[in-house]
Structure formats: structure tokens, C-alpha cells
Amino acid sequence: MQIDILDTEQSNLISLPVSPKPGQLYVMRRDNRSVVPFNPEKIKVAITKAFLAIEGSNAADSRRIHEVVDELADYVTSSVSRYLKTGGIVRVEEIQDQVELSLMRQGYHKEARTYILYREERRLAREAKHKAIPASDALHITLDNEQRVPLDEQRLKSRVDAACRDLNDVDALSIVTETKRNIFDGIKASDLRKALIMSARTKIETEPSYSFVAARLLLDDLMSEACKFMALPAPENEQEKSAIYKQAFKQFMHKGVELELLSPELKEFDLDLLSNALMPERDNQFTYLGLQTLYDRYFIHERGVRFELPQVFFMRVCMGLALKEPEKNARAIEFYNLLSSFDYMCSTPTLFNSGTLRPQLSSCFLTTVPDDLEGIYSALKDNALLSKFAGGLGNDWTSVRAMGAHIKGTNGKSQGVVPFLKVANDTAVAVNQGGKRKGAMCAYLETWHLDIEEFLDLRKNTGDDRRRTHDMNTANWIPDLFMKRMMENKEWTLFSPDDVPDLHDLYGHAFDAAYENYERKAATGIIKNFKKVPAINLWRKMLGMIFETGHPWVTFKDPCNLRSPQQHAGVIHSSNLCTEITLNTSTDEIAVCNLGSINLSQHIKDNKLDLEKLQRTVKTALRMLDNVIDINYYSVIQARRSNLRHRPVGMGLMGFQDALYQIDIAYASQAAIEFADTTMEAISYYAIQASTDLAEERGTYATYEGSLWSKGVLPIDSIAHLAEYRGKYLEVDRSARFDWKTLRERVKTVGMRNSNVMAIAPTATISNICGVSQSIEPTYQNLYVKSNLSGEFTVVNPYLVNDLKKLNIWDEVLVNDLKYFNGSVQQIDRIPAELKAKYATVFEIEPAWLIEAGARRQKWIDQSQSLNIYIDKPSGKKIDSVYKLAWLRGLKTTYYCRTLGASDAEKSTVSRSTLNAVKASMDETTMVAPQVCPIDDPTCEACQ
Template sequence: MEISKIEEKIRIETFEEMEELTQTLRKIQKEYPQEEYALEHLYKKYQTFVKPGMEQKERFSMLIRAAVELTTQEAPKWEMIAARLLMLEFNRELEENRKKCQIHSFYENLKYLTEQGLYGAYILETYSEEEVKRLSEFLDESRNDLFNYSGLSLLLGRYVIRTGKGVPMESPQEMFLGIAMHLAMKEKVERERWVRRFYDMLSELKVTMATPTLSNARKPYHQLSSCFIDTVPDSLDGIYRSIDNFAKVSKFGGGMGMYFGKVRASGSAIRGFEGAAGGVIRWIRLANDTAVAVDQLGVRQGAVAVYLDVWHRDLPEFLNLRTNNGDDRMKAHDVFPAVCYPDYFWQQARDHIEGDWYLMCPHEILTVKGYALEDCFGEEWTEKYLDCVQDKRIQKRVIPIKDVIRMIIRSAVETGTPFTFNRDLVNRANPNRHKGMIYCSNLCTEIAQNMSAIDQVEQRIETVDGETVVVTVTKPGEFVVCNLASLSLGRLNLEDDAEVLEVTESVVRALDNVIDLNFFPVPYAKINNEKYRPVGLGVSGYHHMLAKRGIAWESEEHLAFAERVFSKIHYAAVKASCKIAKEKGSYAYFEGSTWQTGDYFRERGLTDDAWRKLQEEVAEYGLRNGYLMAVAPTSSTSIIAGTTAGLDPVMNRYFLEEKKNGLMPRVAPDLSMDTYWYYKNAHHIDQTWSVRACGVRQRHIDQAQSMNLYITNEYTFRKVLNLYLLAWEEGVKTIYYIRSRSLEVEECEVCSS
């Protein structure tokens, strides 16, 4: 085939000797024959950037930039073309680097990276040279064509392995294969088959692992988990231990949820001295400073959500932590406040909003009544709360319910927080309520697992190797850690039950393996992870899924489709976990759980023949994972997958993102005349449809969902309150940010999956 004049011009002016460029340009013309993607447009745009005297590498970068800036709503596929050119440039650099190091194969590259301390030695200790060579045959470079420019540039910039000087030594496909090899390491039967399945789900962008897994799998420090949750006890040692735990988690890239509901309020007694306690705010400020001081692998600031009950006496100050009013000494702008609500609060807000609400100190209640109010939920909590209200020995801070709600909404509109945790809904749906309580969620509000505080038993002096040492003995409590991944709904054939079953089985298996492969920053996390073996299977590309099928967000069709899709995923996840249990055994607390008794299925109305049969299988063979599904936000990983983030509607169909090298166009996935009108801007969507959809999905998610609400200046106090009430009535367990149109909130990449 003859080289066209335009191909020749582009090649001569960029990489004249690069035959791959000609092949790539021809492939682009074949795949995108429409006039708006003609190479003449690329060449003309390129000429506006190129300057005399530019080096060859810089000229090629201008060619890539030209493709990027041609990306518009009318011609969105230029972002795919730009990715092809970027991949070409990257491969050329990678080849040159490998030639210098005399690397000629995947195995030789692994050996080199291991020697350089960039790859974990455990990979080559597990896989023989022959195995690695066979596995390298799985590599499919054609899958690089699935990336758009934004996703590929993010992946190349942040996730592929580079030397200390920033020299790339790993391709995207090798990255996916390396992660797959790590996740399959401990498979004793058909290990190569599982490597293939894990590689396929990742490289086809049908599944994204959480950011820590994507970053750290195959590396020496393999901290693979996203989310940690600690219960802060009401003691000096306990509080500082929790802060220390947060520092260690943050050091290795994890995000944290901290429950402060047990810490005594300001003005309470300490060792009988009235008014001595400084309250929770001073301790939260300590967590705030730790978040700033201990960053996540030097990449970004530490991240922590702090939870407090709506009846805690320090609530008003807590709600002002991030706002711009009040005393700066009571501020903590780098934490994310979240409030835990019982049913009774929302009942009163709905039915008696002119009534009073009583704020009390948990320590005083424990001292006077002999029980911890926060240790119960539902009707028992309501009875005890009302009993405390009547007890004159307990100090009360009385505030009209309307004023409490006004403080919450004012903070939400101004800062996006507090997050919402509906504790009674969460605990009633807890499949492991036979073993404990859930007090709060994590940084991104999707994890809901049993929690309890770490308890120091004693410190004793011993002699070890002739030296006197102090040994601290602690009970590990239940320190929550969860491992996340997301099904990319925009890329899965959801109408094909077999594909949904197969991909879900693969990702549940991979997540279960993470538990045994993980490096834990604190020992308490390891103990709890092995007891419950929790995983958090979520989704991304929700809006992408709807738009591709021509389903309007604000429609009953949306709710019906969400029910069908999440029922399939739910069924597939339970079946996969049961299958692993049959092979490897159940999690330690399976006996007595609602999984085992069957109440889990009955409470959710999962009673048709297929579900009934699955219930019987679970009762007979058990379940490998005590917690299965949790839908996290997927900011960075959804960009890599070329899909929409988590459960969110898009903010814009098309926008320009400012980067250090210029503006980067961002386009809704698969944007076309067919999908255009189904990508309605999040702030233009009636939020009641988002809340109702969340309620529909919640039936099929044993943990929670990271769901945002999008409001505009037209929202009144009553309108926002009605969204909170509707969420509670629909069974929505948590709400993440309230995103006001004028407000920019910080995306969480820690939990990104």
C-alpha cells in the first residue's frame, strides 16, 4: 500500500525513520474514516504548534498535542487517536531504555526490576522462568487501543514502574500481567488459568482494582488495601494509639475513618474533676495535623474522615470544623467530618421539627446509667436515649431540631460535609450483627463492617536477650480494613449473564487473594481481615451504562434496569464467594451470621428459585467473605478505564481540564448523537431520582454506596432536608458529599477502585 501524501508529511516532520508511525496513521484512518477525523486536520493543527529548530522528540509531542486539542463534543474520538500516538511515543522510549539495559524479554525485565528493588522478589520466587515465559504469551498489546488519552497519560504517569530517575521500564500490559501474577500467587490449582483470567479482566478494562492495589501490587511494599476504620476509645493511651494507627496507615497510602463517638465531651469530668475534659475537637485537630504531616507515599496529603453521633454534646463545634465562621482554634480544615444518625432523629425531623434535640456526653451516660448509648441501635437505642433525656443527673445541651438541621445543611452547602451515616439502617442490614456493631464508615462512606476499640491490657517489664524491655499487651479489637475493586459497567455486556458471572467470579477471587497477599501497616488490621475476610466489590461507569442503552437518568426505566443489573452482580458475587468457600473454607464467623441462617436473603426479599437455591448452597458450603459488596468512588481508576466515575452522573459532557502542559479535553465516554441527551449534567438532574436509585441498589449491596448529591443555589433548606429524609426512607445507608454547584470538593483517590 502506498504512503499517502499526508502520512508522508506527518512522518517526515516528526519521526521520519519510524515505520510504526505510518502503520498507526493507517490504522487510525481505517478505524475512523469520518471526515472530522481526516489526517489533514491533524497536520494543520500540528503546524500551529511546531516551531523551527524543535528536536524530533518535541515535534512528536506537538503531534500528540494537536490530536488532544482536536478533541471536541463533535469529534470526541480524537482522544482515542491521541492515545494511539502517545502509546507510540512511550513504546519508543521504553524500547530504547531496554536496549541500554540489554533486556529482551518479559522475564529479563522482571529479573532486572527485581535486582533494582523495583519489583518484589516474591514474584520470581513464586514463578519459575518457564512459567513467566508462558505467562508472557498472554500479553496482548492490541488492548492498548482501549485507552483514551486521559486514561493512558494517567496510567503512564502514575502507575507503570519507573526508575528513581523517572525512566519507564514497564508497559501498561506488563503492568496488568504483573498485578495478575501477584494476585494469583497463592493459587494452588490452575494458577496460570487464574493469572490469565485476572489479566484479561484488567487489560480489557472490565475491572479496575483500587488505587493501592494498582500502584503497589508486584512491588516490594505491597500495601493493597484502600480503607481502614478505627474506633477511638475514651482514654489518653487509646486516643494516641488511634492517631498512631492513622499515621502508619497514611504512610503506606491508605485512607482512614475514625469514630470519635466514645470520646467524652467538652466540660465532662476526668478522674472526678468536673469540667476538665477538653472534648473531641482538640483530638480531631491532632488527627488533622497528622493528615498534613504524614502524607501518602509523598504523593498527596493524608486523608481521614472523623465521625461523631448527632446526639454528642460537641456536635455544634464539630459541624463548624471546616466552615469559615467561628474560632480558628476550633477548626480542622484537613479532615472530613461525618455525622451518625439514628432513625429517631429523622423521625423527629420529619414529624416534630419544632421539637428539641438533646446533646449529651457518652462518658456521663456510661458513668450514670452503666451502659454506652452508642453500643445499641434501633428501638433499643431510642428507649435508652429517651431514658437518658429524662435522667436529671445527665447534663443536656438542648437545641431545637430545626437548628441542628440548619447547622448540618449550612456546613454541607459551604463545605460539602458532613457525610451522612444512617447507623440504624446499617446495623439492621449487617449480616454479622451476631458478632458486633458498626459505629461508622470509612473515608468514602462505602464500608460498613463490625468495629470495636483496641484495648490495652497491660504493660509489663520482661528480660529479653539479657536486656530489660517493656512489653505492651493489647486486645486487637476490630480494626476494619477493606479491599476494593470495581466492575466497569460501561464496558461489560450486562445482558450476557455468563459474562457477568465469569468476570464477577474472577474479581471476587482476586479480592479474596488480596487478604492473604497484603502487607498490613498495623497488625490489628491483619487480625480482623483474617476473621471476616471482607471484600468490597463495587462498580464504576454507572452513567456510562445508562447512556449507552439510551436510558434517561430521571426515569422509571432507570430504576428497573438498576434493579436487574445489581441483582445479577449481587447473585454472581455471593455465588463466587460460596464457590471459594467450598474449596478453601468459610470465614471464621460464618456460623450464626444471617448468611448462614438465611435471614440475609429473606430480609431482602430474595426468594425466587435461583436465590433460594443459592441460599441452600451457602447454608451447605458456607461463604468465604463476611462482607462482599461496597461501591466506592472511582476518580482516577475510572479515568484509566475510560468510563464515568462510580455511581455519579457526569458533571459535563465535555470540559477542558487545566494541566501543566496545557488544557486537556475531557469527553463523556462513547459520546455521540445517540448518547448526547442521556448525559444530563449532574446539577440539572432531579436528585430524588438519584436517591431512589440508590435505594433500589442498596437491597443488593451488603455494605454501602458512595453516593453524592448535587444541589444548586435554588435549593432551599426544606428541599435539602427532604433529600435527607427521602434517603433515610428509601433505606440509603450513607451519603458522601453534598456537591453545591459553586463548591469544589476534594476527590478521594485513596478509595478509588
Template sequence: MVAQKKAGYKYSSRRLLSAYERKGKVMYVIKRNGLKESMDISKIRIVIDFACKGLRVDPLELEADAQIQFREGITTKEIQQLLIRTAAEKVSPQSPDWQYVAARLLLYDLYKDVGHLRGYKVKDKINGKYKPYNPDSFFELVRTYAERGIYGDYLLKEYSKEDFNTLARYMDPDRDLLFNYTGIKVLYDRYLVRDEDGNVIELPQEMYMLIAMTLAIPERKEDRIKYTKLFYDLMSKHEVSLATPTLMNARRPHTQLSSCFVLTVDDDLYDIFDNVQKAGQISKFAGGLGIYLGKIRATGSPIRKFKGASSGVLPVVKILNDVMVYVDQLGMRKGSASITLDIWHKDVLEFLEVKTNVGDERKKAHDIHPAISIPDLFMKRLKNRENWTLLDPYYCKNVKDGKNLEDLYGEEFEEVYQRLEREVPPDAKKEVDAFELWKRLLTVVFETGEPYIFFRDTANKFNPNKHCGMVYSSNLCHEIVQNMSVSQHVEDSLDPSTGLITHRKKSGDVVVCNLGSINLGKVYEKADIERVVPLLVRMLDNVISMNYYAIKEAEYTNRRYRAIGIGVSNYHYCLVKNNILWESEEHLRFANSLFERIAYYAIKGSMELAKERGKYELFDGSDWSKGVFFGRSAEENQRLSEQNGNNLDWIGLAEEVKRYGLRNAYLLALMPTGSTSLIVGATPSIDPIFAKYYKEENMSGILPQVPPEIDKYFWHYKSAYLIDQEWVIKAGAERQKWIDQAQSLNLFIDPEQVDGPKLSRLYELAWELGLKTVYYCRSKSLTEIEECESCSA
């Protein structure tokens, strides 16, 4: 058996005999059509041979262990599930190929079910003529289910039957074999389209092709088939992944393809509840939310000059919490929102406690994710162990050139903040020790893994579109950094003759995240990045054109900025396969070089798209338009490129961007890729691996997890909790040099090894090295951390 595993299993005619065969007994099974027949072991062996072919496993082992659990009257469906479960239980770092055996067994089951439902025969014998896909049924599949409102009828309007047949024959069923068990299980449970009775109606390659067809609709008609094939290849070869809403909803009637939305709430009762309504509508269509509440007056603030009347921020937080619970996305999962408050807000101490298990339960909001916005001035005072003043935003309005305190950043903010410390009435401010406030924040981090941190001055200083807006906070997963603003309510009017009430308002900037990620396990060399990244830019720009918008403000913002976010998955595997240790200077140099290449070809791809389709509306006056990328001149970027060995032509690119513009105002954002990393068998996002073997528990059940090629690189991988987290932050700082937005950067701490001062040092280092955000602080003592599925790409 060992020899077989080392050499790769070669089929043998020798087979284990079941107990029933040895005793001459006959076992009866129930087929899918309900008929009863004697068990034919040879049919089971055909399936096992198919599943094990070419893999380093012993099929006799699977057959023997599964047969122990056979029983009289077992259904063929149960036999298949038993084989799948048995194979999945065998996955280990020493024998990772069992995950592909389990995947093929599940695929075989899926092929049979879909073939039976759609009325075509999937042959039992796995030979050269075996075709799990039936290209002739592809057009009929879409036509039938478009009529029933399950697929979008735009597919039939934009593509002819001949187009469908051409694309059906372009699909490559062998690419299904790229899935491991977790990948195909997650895809089966959550992404493949189902009919009204819950039956899966499409196969994985059909899913990818229909998504590609949807995203190619904005292309010129004569180019549409070409781009459909290119988009399909990127997805089906697992070179890129798209965000969960895109994977779920492209090809559906409501093409809500965006991942996350960021709302700015004004200090106005009408606007507060208008944003509550927006939050409900966005959550209804599976969008994640970031919500900034820093403009709302504090507890005890006046209302219509009546002192002490305001209830502050906490009641609004609780309302939004209840909305996230109530709008539960068809019962699949709760809505999800991060809520950001500034560290100078007078209610910040109470806000820090919303998820802790101590204190007044009436002030808790356990289902939202708190985030704190921190200016440089606070970090300076923290280092100097100085005092900090909490202020009521009500008294911080119109403080300079018609702007509020929260509308300022950098030196301008510091000047006005220090003036307000002196001038604001005593009952509208509270002086605290900056270090004590920081200690309380870190204590909550230890207890809950949150709040998320947003370094607002860094975010705004390096905002390429600072000429037309301000960034107050980030999104749910803290990788999006884009301009935000409140909507302005104009008037309500009544037509007394009809009873028609019309509400008019001027849209603010509601940030929209349109996300996709590169699989660094497959795409990291220059030639591949040059080929893949511009195509991904095009795909995400098409997401904007095809998108269904739950709220009109999102449509307005999305079309003015056309912002996208390109991220990555399989980062740790990419390091490992290049023989790079996480805790090494070589890692930092590699990260710098790799992300420069990604940035260069993302900008170049957006520039080429601007030549074809026009630049984004607000391009003129941006840093991009001045040749300033990532806060640096073209000459500075050129020098950095020469230093790291890429030798890319940043000066020439800057001149082209000045001439033609960019199609997209924002381009790069490293989002978490939880569920989509599972689909493509990748390590998640930029995180180190959680462990060399563990079981992931999610909506698809308990799934065995091993990193890619763990048997080959066992000693190269190092688990997250064993890595010195300063190296996580240093690597993040190298990547950030080439990212116009931010990163969902997690910290992994062992409370037995990391105390308060060490944790404080990590967050201070993140600020010092220029990171814009810190996402979760994951602790060994915290067993439940909610993943953001919306941003997963």
C-alpha cells in the same frame, strides 16, 4: 473531510507539505540519542497514520495544526508531545475519537522510551512486524528490578523463567488501544512502575500481567498460570478495575493492597494516641482512613473526677488533621481521613464548624472530612419538630448490660437514650431544637459539600454480621459498613536486664476495605456477570492473602472477616446504551434487576470459594448462615427475583450457603471510582455524568473528558446538575436492596434551583428509602471537591 469522518478515515497518499518543504529549506531536529539530523516528515506521518488508523478523524488536520508549531532545533520528543497536545485539544462531543489518537501518540512515545531504556529496538515502521512489546525481555525486566528493590522478589520465587515466558507471550499489545488519552496519561503518570531516576520501566500490559501474577500466588501451583491469565484478561479488557493501592502496589516489595481502614477510638488517652500512630502508619502506605470519635468525652467533662477538665473532641480532630498533612505519602498527596461524630454528642455543634470559613480558626481542621452518624430517633423528632438532647458520652457508659449508649441501635438505643435524657446531670447535656440543628447541618453542607451522613440504625439492622459486632461509622468514602471495635490495652512490661519494653494489647476490629469494580459498560448481561463476578471475588480474596499490613489489628480483622467490596463503574453509560433515561421508572426496574444479578453471583462465587478454601472464621451465627440475605428470607428474595424477571434460585443458593458457608463476611460496596474510571474510560461509579464535555484537572494536568460514545448517545446523556436528585436517591434505594454494605452516593445540586427545604427533603428521602449513607453534596458553587483516590476501584 466530512465524508472521511463519516466513513472512517481511509489512508490517502496526499499530504500537506510543511512550509519548510515548500520553500526548499531543511529543518534540523534533535533525536533522543542527542544527534542532530534533518527533519524527515515521512517519519512523523508514519506515527500519525498509526495514531489515526481506523478512527473517525482526519490525519491531515493533525499534521497541519502541529506543523505550525515546529521550529529549528526541536527535539523528536518535543514533536511527539506537540502531536499529543494538538490531538487532545481537538477532543469534543462531536469528535471524541481524537482522545484515542492522543492516546496512541502517547503510547508510541512510551514504547520508544521503554524500549530505549531496556535495550530493545522498537521499529519506526508500523507494519505487521512492528512489536512495541518485547516478550523476551519480560523475565529480565523483573529479575533486574527485583534485585534493585523495585519489584517484589516473590515474583521470581513463585514463577519460573518458563512461566514468565509463557505469560509474556499471552499478553495482547492490541489491548493498549482500548485506552483513551486520559486513561493512558493517568496510567503513565501514576501507576506504571518507575526506576530510581523516575523513568517508566514497564508497559501497560506488563503492568496488568504482573498484578495478575501477584494476585494468583495464593492459588494452587498447578492452577496458578490459568488464574493469572484469567485475572489478566479481566483487567486488560477493562472488564474490571482494582483499587488504586492494588494497582500501584501489587508486584512491588510492600504489597499494601487495601484501600481504606476504619479506626475506633476509645475514651482513653493511651488509645487516642495509639490511634494517632495507627493513622500515621496507614497513611504512610497510602491507605485512606475513617475514624470514629463518638466514644470520647465532651468538652467540660471530668477527668479523674476533676470537673471541667476535658477539652473534648475538637483537639483530637485537629491532631488527626495535622497527621494527615504531615504524612504526605512521599510528597505525592496529603493523607485523607473522614472523622465521624454522633449527632447526640455534646460537641457536635462545634464539630460541624471544623471546615467552615467563619468562627475561631483555632478550632478548624480544613484537611479532614467530617461525617455525622444519625439514628432513626433523630429523624423522627425532626419530622415531628421536637427537641433533641446532646449528651456527654462520659455519662453514657455501661448503660445497659455493660454496653455504652453508642453500642446500641434501634429500639434498644431509643429506650436507653430517652432514659439518659432524663437522668444525665444538667451540665452533661444540652437541649436543642432538632430542626435548628438540622438546619445548621444543611447550611454547612451548602457551604462545604460535607459532612457525610451515616444512618446508623439502618446500617446495623441490615448488618449480616450483627451477631459479632457493631457498626459505628463508615470509611473515608462512605461505602464500607462493617463491624468495628476498640483495641484493649493490657500491659507494658520491662525486662530490666535488657531494657526491652513489651506492650501487650488485645486487638479490636479495624475495618479493612479490599475493593474492585465491574465495568458496566462491558459487563451487565447475565452471562457476563456470571463469568466475571466470581472471578473478581477470587481476586479480592487473594488481595487479603497477599496484603502487607501496616498495623497488626488490620491483619487480625482482615483474616477473620475476609471482607471485600465489589462496586461498579460506567453506570450512566450502561443506562444510556440500554436506552434508559435516568429520570424514569424503567431506570428503577433496571437498577433492581441488574444489582440482583451482581449480588447473586457474588454470593455464589464466595460460597464456591468457601467450598475450596473454607468459610470465614465468624460465619456461624451470621445472617448468611441463617439464609437471611439483605435482611430478607430466601423466599422473599425468590419472589423479588421472579417479579423483576431474573428468576434466580435464591432458595437453592441459601441452602448451599448454609451448608458450605461464605468465604467473605461482606461482599458488595459501591465505592467512588474516580481515577480508575479515568483509566478505563468509564463514567465514574454510580454517578450521572458531570457534563457532556469538560476538562478534568488533576495530578496529570488538564485532561479533556467526554462520556463513552458521546457522539452516538449525545441526547441520551443528561448532566448531573440537570437531573432531579430524587431520582438519584430512588435509584440508590433500588440498588441498596441488593447491597450488604453501602454506596458512595453523591448528590448534585444547583443552589439557584435547590433551597434549604428541597435539600432537607432529599436527605430525609434517603433515610426513608433505606439508604445507609450519603457521601458528598456537590454544588455548582463548590469548585474544589477532593476525590478519594484510595477507594477508587
């Protein structure tokens, strides 16, 4: 007995045993697309025949041949076994590729040539046999009602033609031909639609426009699914699609409320007015990755059946954000026009939950864990409730006493903070954000804490597993005094917080004075539970752990607090899950970050930043963010209290790399640094301006009086506070271009609606939806496979392809070159030097460029930015210089430190030939292409 499954690699329907054995590898045959269990003995037979063809059946040293054959067969078997990780199916051609590769690597060139010629001979024979077979009867498809009808080839071609309309360099006929080649008589209609999508997907690496084709074919599929659920006819053309969309929108609202998936308040809108405002043509903006991501993870569904369409989805989100607006229909349309155009995108929790019965729209929550058992477990409960509704977590653990500290209630000694971190780690795993994505958490600890050395080891794979947190992120919360001691090669003292209770709430000069006083107490024996270490040694261990485990991240306490506009209302004790949020926390207040991102690439016009459009976008986007605060569902009271008092929001950006491509600037250049400066200044100016406009309309936030805003101190001005404290240890550009004097006076006079207005989040998923580069990141690779919770997707840089087409050098050979060099253009001789600079990938850019661009942004931001560090050839010296530079440039936080491995797995999917005009200096045995991008970490997505 067999079942049919779709082979996503080749768009083929194949047969697989109903109960395959766990760990069993299967081989897909050419002849009938069936699969059979992998048999290593067949490899030995093939290799032996190649040797016998050269040396003859009477070879003198047959024993040697058998030994060589066994060795080569073992190598091939090991190589193909990796397919167990991706479904356990390998095509016979891929096994044969490995046989060729093993013969060539071991120097058996004659045998390899014989084997290659034999493969070609067999291929020609199969083609001849195929041509000799007379055409069979017409194919049939099986409809949903089990009726068999002839395949309507003209309708099939019309569907693909429609998907290819207005796209350059795509061939509808090739998709139809490939699809017909890979389907069988009686195929289900739903499987036929999937086969069309797969046929388009396989062509993306050679032409990026096929990503739009695949997306449009996917749209046909999901429209069929949604219309069937809502008892509507599936549209046959664009005209019908527009009419069906209007019906589907109203039907969706009623059905969603009936199923208790949507808020009944949505039915209070003018549904006819809103349905007429929908723009179905905007569905054509989606790439395949973007639309598949929405389908898999965002659309409303009933027991797995998606019945929400893309433009309905955007309108539903915007209706949810306009619920409390006086002119809610007009505002919903205004918000929709912004969102559906991809000019701006809300964060993932907002997209998930807007308009639902529990609209938890906020992205991340920052908590302070108190130093008592009841408080610790109360904080863990809060973590679970916040994570349940798709919130990412940042926990400040500095207050919890260290190992060896006295416990008065039991007259015993504390085990320190680590055992509780283990429980927090397991809580994040257990409560997985409503099943939509993994629970995600980051623990922060200040550098003077006596448990800091154990904290650094939490992510190690060795040691006592009971004192390890393999699933939780960690971050160092570093005071400037430690950095100064480290720079000056002085000693550092570690304390238990129960002995130094005020250090947790102090920063700047006040922290320095208190800390030095406690050091004197330790020296005289008043404080006994302490430890002195050379600051440089602790710093080296921090960097060593970053190199080894990627954690803890490096974040800086003093610039976060000294530049905070809310100094009068509390202390910033940590950042959030993705290190871009810097808000006050306490046992009474859980800070909440409400996020969204401007798509910078949509604001480039005539080779420069379109300031008028950017101002309009920021104004509407900030209103949407402010609405989140009042509409949001709060699962814990401390979060509601904090959010309504201070009303912080975090407007960020994405598509920075796309914008650089559009204006023809290389990331690693002074021009890019200036562009980072000017764009962030504009966003800062318009965001602050928009918040003052809202304050004029709605009133200032409750704790405005006494803030830096109320004193006319804007983010650019707050650098002076840090400079006064840092002295020589701060090197920051302070140039400006806008009329800040006028805005400064308006802020003092009118006030601010929001305590904080800017933060640059990672945008790992929403940038996929919009089809742009994430956040402020450089390009990872120009051709690679992106792996996320929706599957694996081929991604090719469309800007590079367009530039190469202009030079008439984009061809199959260059595609193979890109695969061979892991998406890098640096060693392909045919590509001009200026394009090599423009399309340098992330590990080909010196990390100092990332720091310098980040520093220019940071001067304008009242919170922080998720700034990843990428180091190609990491060394202690290089990592040390990068993080010292980040501190000297006034950065508040850094995020992941990504390093490139010394070698990769062997290449098996790339055709190499003498036509490839590339340098031969690279080791051809240590590369793989396309690679899987490591950046799209599920923990990054917790914010966006």
C-alpha cells in the same frame, strides 16, 4: 537567556525567561512564538485607537474617552489575570477576545466592529506575508545522543497513520500539518513526540476519537522511554511492538526485582508463558486521559523514569494477586484477561502495590478512637502508618469525651474532641500516601455527642482556626431515634460519652431504651453535663452546614447495623472515607475494605445485560478480591487481625451511565430505576454465589457461625429487620427476580468465604483508566475540562457525538453551543427532545431520581454505596426533602452534596455567531466553557 517550554493550550514550543518573576503574566506573540511580559498599557492603546477611529482625533470629550478606556482596560486586565493560576501564559488572541467582549458589553458596538475589522485585516496581512516567504531548508531533529538528522516526514506520517488506524472521522494529515507548523529546526526527538500528542489533543473536543489517537501517540512516547531504560530497541510498527513487548515484560521483571521495586516472588512465575499471554493490541482501548493517568501515577518507575508498559502493568498486578494460588500461572492469565479487557478493575491501592515488596492492596481502613490520651495518640500513629501506604481513613470519634467533661487523672475538664480532630487533620496532610496522592481522612461523630454542634462547624472558613479542619472530611453518624424526633418535632438531648458509655455500642430498640433512660437521669440531675435542643433545629444546622461547606456528610447508624450480616461479631460505628463501607470496628479491630469494580458498560449485549458474562466476571473478580486479604501487607496488627477473621470485600460497579446510553435509557426515568434494580440484583446474586463457591473450596470465614448468612438471611431479607424497627418510616421496594430460595439454602449449607461482598465505591480514577463514567454517577457535562493530579483533559461525551452524527448535526457550531451552555444540550433547539432527556447532565436531573435508584441498589447490597447528591438550585426546603427521602428509602449512607453556583466566570473561549440555533433566554455574560469538573476530588480517589 531563554528556555523552551510546551504550551499545552496550542501545542506550541515557546520561549520563556529562565527566571520569570513570581506572579508575572506573560503574553505569547504570534510572530516567533516568544513570550514577553504582559503590558496593560498596550490594551489602552488598542482600545483608544478603536474610539479614535469612530470619533476622530479631535473628539470633543477626550476626557470621557480616557475614562472609558481606563475602565475597559482594567476590566480586560482583570479578566486575563486568571491565567496566573494556569502557568502565567496568555496568548495575544485571548487578550484581543477580551477587548472585543468588553467593548460589546459596555454597548460600544461601533468601536467593537472597528476593532474586529482591524484584527481581520491584520490576520490577512500576516497570511499574505507568510505565503510570500520562500520555503526554508528541511527541518532537523536532535536525537538523544545530540546528533542532528533531517526530519523524516514519511516516518512521521506513518507513525500518525498507525495511531489513526481503524478510527472513524480522524485525519492523520491534519495532525502532521499542525505538528510541523509548531515545531522548529533542531527540536529534540522527545519534544517532537510530545508535539504530536498535543496536536491530537487539541482536536478531541470536535471528535472524541482523537482521544484514542493521542493515547496511541503517547504510547509511542512511553515505549521509547521504557525501551531506552531497558536497553531495548523501540518498536517501529505493530509487528515489532508485539515482539518487543515480550522482551520488555521479562526484562521489566528482572530489572524491577534488581532495583528492589518488585517482589522476587514474581520471578518464580513462568515468564515465557505469561509473556506469550500478553495482548499488546489492548493498548488501543485506552483514551488519552486513561493512559496518561496510568503513566503519571501507576507505572513502576526508577527516579521518575517509567519503564513499565500498560499490558506489563496489568500482568504485574495479576501476578501479585495470584502469588498464593496453586496454579498461579493459569490464575495470573485468567486475572489478566479480565483486567486488561476493562471488564473489571481493581482499586487504586491494588494497582499501585500489587507485586511490590510491600503489597498494601486494601483501599480504606475504619478505626475507633478510644477515650484516653494514650489510645488517641496510638490511633493517630495508626492513621499515619495506614496513610503512608496509600490507605484512606475513616475514624470513629464518638467515644472521646465532650468539652467540659471531668478528667479524673488531672481533676480537670476536657477540651472535647475538636482539638484532637485538628491533630488528625494535620496528620493526614503530613503523611501523603507515599507521595502518590494526598492523605485523606473522614471523621465520624454520633448525633447525641455533646460536641456535635462544634463538629458541624469544623469545615467553616470563619471562626477560630485552631478549631477548624480544612483538609479532613467529616460525617454525621445519625441514629434513627434522632430522625424520628426530628420528623415529630420533638426535643433531642446531647450527652458526653463518658456519662453514657454504652450508647456508642447500641442500636435499634436497645439504643432507644438506653437513651431515654439517660434522658430521665439528666432530668433528675443524676447526669449534669448535657444539653437539650429541638431536634429540628439541630437538623437544620446539619443541612445548613452541608449547604455552606459540603460537610458533614449524612450517614445513618441503624440501617447499617440492623442490616449488617455481622451483628453477632460487633458494631458498625462509622463508615469509611467514601461512605460505602460498613464494617465493625473496636479498639482491637481496624476494619479493612478491599475493593474492585465491575465495568457495567462492558456487560451490555444486544441492548440488554449479558448475564452469562457478568456471572463469569463476578466469579473471577471475587476470587481476586479474596486473594487480596491473604497477600496484603498490614502496617498495623489490628487491621490484619480484623481482615483475616472476617474477610470482607467490596465488589462495586462503574460505567452505569455508559450502560444506560448503550440501551438508550435516560437516567431520570423509571426505566433507569428498574435497570439499577436488575443489575444490582444480578451482581448481588452472583457475588454471594461466588463467595459460597470459594467457601466450598477454601473454607468459610472464621466468624461465619452466628452471622445472618449462617441463618439464611441475605441482604434482601435483612430489610425486614429494619422495617420491624422503623415502622411507618420505611418505604422500600422488595421485588426480586432471581431464584433466591435456592441460593439461600446453599449459603446456609456451604457457608460464605467473606463476611461482606458488595460495596459501590466512587471509582474516580479507575473509571478514567477504563474510559467510562465513574461509579453510579450521571454525566457531569457533555463537554468539559477534567482536572486531576495528572493535569487537565478535555472530555466530550462520545455517545452524544455519535447520536448527533446520525442526525447530521454534529459540527463546529454545535461544539460552540455545548461550550457556551456548559456542556448542556437542553437549550440547543436543533437537538431533539428525546436526546435532551437522554443526555441530561447531573445538575439537570432531580436528586430524587438518584435517591430512588440508590434505594433499589441498597436493598441488594450488604454494605453501602458512595451516593453523591446533586442539587441545581439549592434551598433549605429542597435539601431537607432530599435527605428525608434518603432516610425513608432505607439508604445507609450518602456522600457529597454538590450544588451549582448561581453564576460562573465570563465566557472567553467560545465563538458566538448567528448560526448558533439556540434559545436566547440565558444570560450570555455569566457562563464559561469548557468548565473544570469539581467531582474528581482527590479525597474521592482514596478509595479507588
